[in-house]
Amino acid sequence: xxFAALGARTGDRTEVRRRGSLRRRASARxxxxxxxxxxxTAVSRTVAVLVGLVVLLPFYYVxxxxxxxxxATASLSGILLPHWHWNNYSRAWAAEPWGRFFLNTxxxxxxxxxxxxxxxxxxxxxxxxxRFRGRNALFVLMLSVxxxxxxxxxIPDYAIATDINWLNTYWIxxxxxxxxxxxxxxxxxxxxxxxxxxxxxxxxxGAGRMRMLWHIGxxxxxPALLIIGLNTFMASWNSFLWPLIMTTSPSVQPIEVGVSxxxxxxxxxxxxxxxxxxFTTIPVLVLFLSLQxxxxxxxxxxxxxxxx
Amino acid sequence: MAxxxxxxxxxxxxxxxxxxxxxxxxxxxxxxxARESPIGWxxxxxxxxxxxxxxxxxxxxxxxxxxxxWNVLNTSMSKYIGFANxxxxxxxxxxxxLSSAWRSLYFSGATVIGGxxxxxxxxxxxxxxxxxxxxxxxxxxxxxxxxxxxxxxxWVWIFNPQFGLANSLLRVLxxxxxxxxxxxxxxxxxVIVFSLWHEVGFTVVLFLGGLSVLSTEMSExxxxxxxxxxxxxxxxxxxxxxxxxxxxxxxxxxxxxxxFTQFYEMSSGGPDYATTTLSYLLYQEAxxxxxxxxxxxxxxxxxxxxxxxxxxxxxxxxxxxxLG
Numbered sequence: 001x002x003f004a005a006l007g008a009r010t011g012d013r014t015e016v017r018r019r020g021s022l023r024r025r026a027s028a029r030x031x032x033x034x035x036x037x038x039x040x041t042a043v044s045r046t047v048a049v050l051v052g053l054v055v056l057l058p059f060y061y062v063x064x065x066x067x068x069x070x071x072a073t074a075s076l077s078g079i080l081l082p083h084w085h086w087n088n089y090s091r092a093w094a095a096e097p098w099g100r101f102f103l104n105t106x107x108x109x110x111x112x113x114x115x116x117x118x119x120x121x122x123x124x125x126x127x128x129x130x131r132f133r134g135r136n137a138l139f140v141l142m143l144s145v146x147x148x149x150x151x152x153x154x155i156p157d158y159a160i161a162t163d164i165n166w167l168n169t170y171w172i173x174x175x176x177x178x179x180x181x182x183x184x185x186x187x188x189x190x191x192x193x194x195x196x197x198x199x200x201x202x203x204x205x206g207a208g209r210m211r212m213l214w215h216i217g218x219x220x221x222x223p224a225l226l227i228i229g230l231n232t233f234m235a236s237w238n239s240f241l242w243p244l245i246m247t248t249s250p251s252v253q254p255i256e257v258g259v260s261x262x263x264x265x266x267x268x269x270x271x272x273x274x275x276x277x278x279f280t281t282i283p284v285l286v287l288f289l290s291l292q293x294x295x296x297x298x299x300x301x302x303x304x305x306x307x308x
Numbered sequence: 309m310a311x312x313x314x315x316x317x318x319x320x321x322x323x324x325x326x327x328x329x330x331x332x333x334x335x336x337x338x339x340x341x342a343r344e345s346p347i348g349w350x351x352x353x354x355x356x357x358x359x360x361x362x363x364x365x366x367x368x369x370x371x372x373x374x375x376x377x378w379n380v381l382n383t384s385m386s387k388y389i390g391f392a393n394x395x396x397x398x399x400x401x402x403x404x405x406l407s408s409a410w411r412s413l414y415f416s417g418a419t420v421i422g423g424x425x426x427x428x429x430x431x432x433x434x435x436x437x438x439x440x441x442x443x444x445x446x447x448x449x450x451x452x453x454x455x456x457x458x459x460x461x462x463w464v465w466i467f468n469p470q471f472g473l474a475n476s477l478l479r480v481l482x483x484x485x486x487x488x489x490x491x492x493x494x495x496x497x498x499v500i501v502f503s504l505w506h507e508v509g510f511t512v513v514l515f516l517g518g519l520s521v522l523s524t525e526m527s528e529x530x531x532x533x534x535x536x537x538x539x540x541x542x543x544x545x546x547x548x549x550x551x552x553x554x555x556x557x558x559x560x561x562x563x564x565x566x567x568f569t570q571f572y573e574m575s576s577g578g579p580d581y582a583t584t585t586l587s588y589l590l591y592q593e594a595x596x597x598x599x600x601x602x603x604x605x606x607x608x609x610x611x612x613x614x615x616x617x618x619x620x621x622x623x624x625x626x627x628x629x630x631l632g
Binding site: 079 | 344347349355356358361363364367383434443446449455456476479505517562568569573587604610611
């Protein structure tokens with residue numbers, strides 16, 4: 001039920017929705033969403049399933065191609081029926097240092113996530129719970145960061161990275177993304193949602209700021225931290241333009257840059273390329289399927305939930 | 309359920325406190341000493357330091373660089389040229405800034421309008437929930453979380469004129485085939501189709517959120533008055549969704565303006581610059597041709613456009629808050 005708490009704070013409408021449908025069923029009124037006739041329902045369900053299949057078709061296609069014979073035909077059955085050529089995988093795996101790419105990606109992702117969680121928790125606590133001179137000015141200054149897209153920062157940050165010798169390192173992939181306005185905002189909103197009495201009582205007991213943050217704040221904002229963590233890790237995993245420009249050596253490059261250079265190096269071996277796409281994307285899909293509710297909530301929180 | 313209600317109360321409390329934010333007239337004021345510290349700014353300091361070094365100062369630096377004929381190898385050799393880089397924007401160089409701006413508009417317009425219409429339509433199909441439809445929701449959302457590099461590499465092969473899935477399907481249906489990414493007419497539509505596939509799940513989820521908080525009473529009343537499904541949607545559902553729609557439009561505009569990876573992987577800005585959008589032009593000028601000053605001028609333009617949209621976004625999301 002941890003995510004129920006989140007729902008109330010950040011607008012997880014699926015939770016609201018479930019309550020809504022419960023209420024509707026309980027009152028046994030004829031109220032139903034758009035398209036209420038029974039045939040209409042059957043038709044719309046069929047269309048929905050077809051939409052789902054169309055969206056999934058490229059996934060199936062990639063997996064089927066990854067197992068196809070390299071001398072594939074152009075016929076539809078030749079394309080869509082799998083042929084179990086597992087050696088596409090061994091060929092793809094041998095072509096690039098994938099193990100190293102995976103390691104780099106996980107390392108950068110984990111470090112970025114950890115750093116973002118710490119900075120978000122600290123700043124969110126300050127903006128949500130503490131009072132100090134200049135608090136609102138700092139908060140507005142922080143919000144102004146949202147105005148600047150990463151593309152705009154490429155040129156100056158490349159110059160800065162050159163000056164401090166951070167090109168081609170893990171640092172340039174971690175530190176610039178170690179703070180998130182969205183994360184700070186979410187933690188702050190969570191703290192604003194907690195009753196003040198909670199902290200009053202803690203102070204009466206003589207708790208310091210750090211103890212308050214760690215023992216009272218932390219457990220209460222855990223759902224927010226999970227969302228921030230997932231979002232940060234996925235953004236890090238999927239980032240491409242930044243590492244493409246900031247790194248040149250496979251020893252620090254992440255997986256997506258690896259996929260790109262593999263695709264660029266041999267544009268004709270499509271079956272091996274589809275094999276590489278498959279084994280580099282499966283970890284992301286597995287993570288998504290095991291935490292899909294949190295992912296969808298998180299995506300919504302990243303936008304709809306953050307209410308200015 | 310009890311937990312849900314308690315959380316709703318918490319949320320409600322937060323709302324009220326937001327209203328009277330900034331006031332310290334709480335009865336327990338005397339025990340707030342630890343929270344009212346003059347060194348409170350130390351807590352957000354790590355985050356603010358990162359922002360200052362990698363976002364705020366670099367933004368100013370971009371503007372500075374954009375007034376120079378910048379020398380990447382030896383910055384001391386750079387020459388101040390005032391607004392000359394901005395004048396180049398409107399010169400007839402190839403690919404010109406204006407034509408790239410037009411292609412950005414083409415791409416953004418198609419993905420924003422297409423994404424909004426598709427997203428709303430799919431959300432309407434899925435709004436009932438239940439095991440089956442929630443399964444479809446997961447399927448539709450899945451592309452959104454997969455990396456753009458990997459998926460666009462795969463779509464290059466889908467659009468392959470000889471062996472690709474797209475043309476094979478067209479052949480089965482006895483429809484004319486296309487050159488897709490290798491044709492300057494069809495390259496942009498191909499990238500748009502990929503982008504819609506990749507992003508639509510996100511729009512669907514936003515619209516599902518909007519649909520779930522609509523009042524059912526009005527729809528019921530309309531139905532009792534004999535409205536058909538289309539009339540009910542057009543006169544009752546759609547007007548109530550307007551704030552969510554505004555929000556979707558603004559947020560997808562921002563993302564589509566930044567889109568880069570699919571252009572890099574699928575078409576490299578070609579053929580014949582047919583897919584060179586502003587973001588791709590910036591990359592090409594600054595990091596392939598080393599026209600850093602000119603690239604910075606492009607970045608400043610991109611910054612101004614994005615900033616305008618972001619301010620719009622804050623405005624539209626406060627509208628949503630009012631709705632909820």
